[in-house]
Each structure stands twice: as C-alpha cells, then as structure tokens.
Amino acid sequence: SRTLSLPLSPSPLHPESCKNSPVKAIQQYSPAHTDAVTSVAALKSDLCVSGGKDKTVVIYNWRSGAVLKRFLGHEREVTKVACVFESNRFFSASRDKTVMMWELSGNSGPSQHFPGHDLVVTGLAVSPDASQLCTGSRDNTICKWDIETGECLCRTAISRNLVTHLCWVPGEPYIIQTSEDKLIRMWDSRELQVAHTFPGKQHIQTYCDVSHDGRYCISSSNGFAGEGCEATLWDLRQTRNRVREYKGHFQTIASCIFLPKSLGLTPVIATSSHDCMVKIWNQDTGACLTTLCLEGSGPLASLAVCDSSALLCASFNSGIHLLRINSAKGLELQEAAKF
Template identity: 75%
Template structure:
C-alpha cells in the first residue's frame, strides 16, 4: 500500500516503528470525564443520536451521553465480563452478552434489573444481532451454535450448530432476513434467519475473523482479521451480491484488527470505512481504493476493542486501558481524525 501518512489535524505527527502516531504537541486538549466502567471496555454501540451503550470487564452495562460523558444508567446483572452490547433501533431496549453464557435485555427507562433473559448457550456468548423489526434476536457463541430468539417471550425459536464454528461477531443485514457471522474458523457466513440455515460462506481467510459489519444499503460486508507482527490484521470488503471473491483489502495494522465499521458519507464524498486494532490505532480508509486516509494512535489506551458510529462525524472507540474515546472525523480532500473526549 506504500508509505502510510497521518492525516490527523490536531498535531504535527510522525510515525514510530510500531505504526503509532507520535505527537509533538496537541493544539486542543482532550476533554476527560468520569469513566463509564471500572475496568476494560469490551464493546460499545450507538443507542440514540446522543447516547451510547457499552459493556465491560466490570460486568456492567452503561448508557452514557457521548456528548457530555455523563453516565445515565448502569445495569448490573451479569456474573462475568460483558462481551458484546447492541440495541434495537427506534426502541429503548439494550442487549448484552456475557462470559456467564447468558444474554440479557434492559429497558432504558425501566428498572435496574434485566427485563428479559435468553438462556441456552453452553459457553461464552460472543455475537449479538437484533432484527430490523426489533422482534427477534440472534446470538452466537464459542459453543459453535447460533440461536434465534423471540425478544418478547425469551423463547428460543431455533438453534443451529456447525463444528468448529466459534462465533466472534454478528450483524444483521438492513431490511433483510439475513445475518452475517464472523468465526474463529476464519470464515464469514451469511445465515438465513428464517430457517436458521447458512445461505452462503465466503472463501476462508488465513486468519481468525474477529468482527463484521454491513453497509446501510445492504450491498457490502466488512470483516476484520487477527494478526501479529505485521502479519494478518487486515480488513476485507465483500460484495453481498457477487459472493465469490473479496472486493478489497485494507492492510496497515500491525496487530489484530478488532473492529470494522462503514462510515456514513455525504453525496459526492469518498465512501470510507474505519478499523481499530490491538496496536492502539484507529484508521480511516478509502472504501473502494483501499488507501489509508487517516491514522490516529490512542497512546496509553492499550488494545482497542470496539468501534461505534454515532453520526456523520463522530466515532466511538472502546479501549482496554482508558475507557471510551470520542473521535471526530472531518470530510474534504484531506480527511482528519482526532480525539476530542474520553469517558
């Protein structure tokens, strides 16, 4: 891909050998708020225009205002680390998966306890996806199974198992009955949720697939790979209509890429994506050309675990050591990425 160049706008920067941006003096200070969690943040998702939901190693689920950093709700009920969080669009419902093998549903304006339990997995639950109509939930686990649930009753509507299919992430295709699934067996699968059957599997990659995302138009899928010492760690773009080969790869992270998301772009602007990695960097990429447009190193954050898109210019990044980072993106010929707050 050639030499990477930083496009961060808030300081003059240079690259260290590990790929991080080394700052020579910030122009604007990062706003620091009380942390949402007492330990590593493992997952973050956008909830409403001004809110986000997160889960952590402290076993709690937090709902915060990403604009002010204020914590609005803390839900406690899991017995072990929360692994994934998600929400049902246009509702006040939040879902969390945990190493305690359970999934719980929480009401934003309800009691502090869970309003629904989804029990049935034998190992840690590592995938969560809510249907576009908010009636069904799909979950995946390291027990090699996918489950479909009725959100209102908590009833398991279907269960499917594939040998060695250790689920790492799930996402629902907008407006469709299909769920995308990433796996430790290095494969991205498309599930038909109606019968809970695999409709298609992309050619296996060389490394564990850690995360997946789907574009809002339902045409493209992203996946990210594990890696170390500069091997692996790429993100991959797939066309859901032409499912034989990958469309593009994004190579530049030095360690495992943990999260990948499509970024909303205005008319006439370059379609782009973002990735986060154990190497403490967040990168923005040209979706079609594969070029790295901006790199931001969150020094001291430790491994970065999860990304969430809040609006056309705001990205949240969950980290192991320093909470949730609020990142601002700018459009134009030279896209910029900067940290503005942390909580």
C-alpha cells in the first residue's frame, strides 16, 4: 500500500533555504538506527524512543549518547512511536498493519499486540492516563483499544479518511486527527464519534499537536515550492475556527509541536519540513523567530520536546538531531549532537 511516508532521497531545496547556515562542531554519537528515522518521542527526562525504516524501536539516552535497548518485532518499517511522558510503556505503529506495546524494563519483544487494521498504521495516540490507545490507518478507520487486554473496543470508518496523525487533547476525552482528505477532525473517544470537523484546507494535512492547556491545536500541510507548506493554529475552546497560519517553509511540513512556555513569555511553536529546516514561530503573531537548516539531512520527519531548552528532530539521512534552544538573546536554535 502507498503511504504518505517522506521520500528517502533529499528533496531539492529552495535556492535560499540553507544560505549562510553556520558550521559548528556537532557531537556525533552512536547512531540509533541503520536507516531513515521516521518518528521520535520523549519518554523520560533523559530518554527518547524512536522508530525507523530498519523496523526497530530504540530507547536512547540523548544526554549521554547511549543506546539503552533495541526492540524487535515489526516486519516492516515503523511509522510512528508514542508514549505518555515519564511512563515505562511505549507504542509503535508500522507498515506491517500492526501496533505493538513495549516495556522499558521488559525483554526486547513486544508485551502487547494490536492487530486489526487492513493497511499501514499512520496514527497513534495514548490517553493521558495511559489506559487506552487510539490508532488510525490508511484503511480509513480509527480504532480504540484496551491497553491491558489488547481488545479492540471500538472501530469507526469514514470514507476517504486516510489518517496521517492522531493526538490526544490533554485532560479531555477528545482526539485530534489529520487526514489526506485535507480535513482535521475532533473525535470523542468515549463512543469514537466525530465531535467536530474543522474547515477544510487546500492541502493534505500531515500532522497535529495540541497545546498543554488544551486550548489550541496546530496542524501542518504538505506542499511544494512554497505552495501549501504552512502550519495552521486552530481554536479548540471557543469558535473552533482557524486562528493563524505560519508560512515560510518551501516544502511539506512533516511535524509541528507546541514548545514549553518556560522558553519565554511568548508562546512558541516549532515545525520541521522536507526542506531540511526547523523553524520556531511566535504563536501569537505568526512571525518566524529563528530557522535552523540541517543541510544534507534529507526530509525532517518528526520533532519531540526533550526539556525546556532541547528538541529532538528525526531525519531520513542523518539520524536524530539534538537541537538546543538559546533564549538568552532572543531565540536561537543550534545543533548540538546527532545520533
């Protein structure tokens, strides 16, 4: 089955996209994966979990640069990883049509299987209390699972709803979902019914994230040569309409996340794109505050917040990048290490 996976070869950059990028000494750690990294998430204050085209799930200490454990079980590439921060369980979705649960203290095999989708699984969200799991696929379905038993509690299909990403709304029974049909949907997880559909966009929606206070959602668009390639802020609490757009990438935005408020008084978001660039934006004004080009990295697939001053960025050609955010003199983004 075809999937919205990023291309393996680096996409052509906009002529000015990596212009004047500073060259700094980067700490090179042992690689986490032997092939493209498709997804990364923060598991604990010093640990991240990642999945890749090499079919493995890896726990990595990003502070020390050490692989803690590799997990084997998927038959095809891992498309998404997800977890509840500071937990010992984490989940992976794959092109093999399954989702698996893993234990940090367990062996290298999965502790639970969640089979049931007919095509590649492209959406994965864990409830904040870590009791339930929701998955989405290119088979047009959303499924809700009991984590302990592996039982599928509910399954809903919507025509043309080729899922690209899922995320849970903090403190609420709602899930946000993006799709190749250019729509963003809010699901009520209790009955697995659509509670709201946001106004349609002009391009495929590739990713979504929800702010820590549950007030806003951000989604990202595919595109090329600057057409599309934007992130969009949505109001979840009042009008449920579009609030603002963030334009400046030249190719598909593959990931968009809210950053911790500890970075400053102004709320900020981060985006990563096929154009090899990571950008940080002023959430309120839409202004791009800083840009970092990871030249030669190929498409940038996934972002994760490590702590108040560090980001992880998964790439297709150069592993996972550790990025430091310096807010002493305005926001500055620097690459510190890669693994």
